[in-house]
Amino acid sequence: MTHFHRQAGTLFVEGVSVSQLAQQHGTPLYVYSRAALAEAWEAYAAGTALAKRHSDPNAKVKVHVAVKANSNIGVLSVFARLGAGFDIVSAGELARVLAAGGQASDTVFSGVGKSAAEMRYALQAGVKCFNVESLPELERLNAVAGELGVRAPISLRVNPDVNPKTHPYISTGLKGNKFGVAFSEARKAYATASKMPNLVVHGIDCHIGSQITETEPYLDAIDKVLELVDEIESDGTPIQHIDVGGGLGIDYGDGGSPPPKTADFVRTILDHIDDHSTKRRDVWFEPGRSLLGNSGILLTTVEYLKPGEEKNFAIVDAAMNDLSRPALYQAFHRVEPVISRDPDPEPGVLARTYDIVGPVCESGDWLARDRELLLAPGDTLAVFSAGAYGFTMASNYNTRPRAAELLVDGTEAHVVRERETVAQLFAGERVLP
């Protein structure tokens, strides 16, 4: 995380002092680094350049940024300018991609519950492919495309039933998960899809989960998918691309086994696919966390220190409504003061083991637990690895306005989203006449 570094004990994002950002813009505040986004993006290109297929002009690789991880249009515009495609799961996310300068023709529409209205919007915009997750969805898409007089490009998201060895809430490719078409039914589903007049079969898709730190579950899933592709093609339906989904994990600094480097991961996946047969198909990725997670931090200020008999609490101004991952998944996020303190406590400074908690009225409202910190009220803390599934999962619980978002580019900090006001939170509501 070299774009987040310390100079004389003060945290910087690229060339900008984080402490100054907190003073100027207030907290809670999300801060992203453009250079970190670009570096994470380049790692996918580097992996592609290392793969055997690199010299083959017929074998393309396309990376679609999973918008659910971070849908800020300033952030998406960075990826759009880098030539990214996008992976969306709602009409709202498509609207964001378009507002950010992304192309519908480079956008893949995933998700288990697409409404007819969303399909219509995406077809009219001209999305590249629908990742269809069930037979009823195939039928609905065929009908909606028919009404519009177009043919919808599709792949089926198949569920390969492999264990990604991640948190149960974020594993998606097991039989018991709601996602994808069951593997045993996939061949038949392709036969059905290929006969539907308003659909064009393009490829195949699978996404086995998120925060995956080993390559092996991917290779297992890919082996199953490739066997299926052979069967589907022998039934007369050509498969032009294989979408291997997203899911590559990041190092949250919790001492757990770190994920493979992105470039090594990409190369391994591509070579594994290409070792299977001489036929070259396009390969698509849908990463979110590995592009965004370590490209952003959440800044928060200590409101009160509350030493207790069993626990010491540092009550901060960010809460589970700003960053819900700890409350939802017991997720670990590294927390550090923005300005490091001298190890000798000054008067009023307490060196203790703290739980960092927010103001929301829930015992589950915590950001970090049992952290040895030297803190005083008014200190600003940085919560690391908050660039993915941070702001996008924020809510207004307890009528808390959502934080502002900044994007640092060298020595400049751009406000890419203003802090919400309380008035905005009840705009559109009515009192009884």
Ligand SMILES: Cc1ncc(COP(=O)(O)O)c(C=O)c1O
């Ligand atoms: C269909 C799909 N694609 C891509 C992603 C992005 O996953 P990640 O952020 O783990 O890379 C997700 C989220 O798990 C997803 O559901």
Ligand SMILES: N[C@@H](CCCC[NH3+])C(=O)O
């Ligand atoms: N929201 C999860 C990831 C879910 C991935 C979406 N399919 C997280 O914060 O880790």
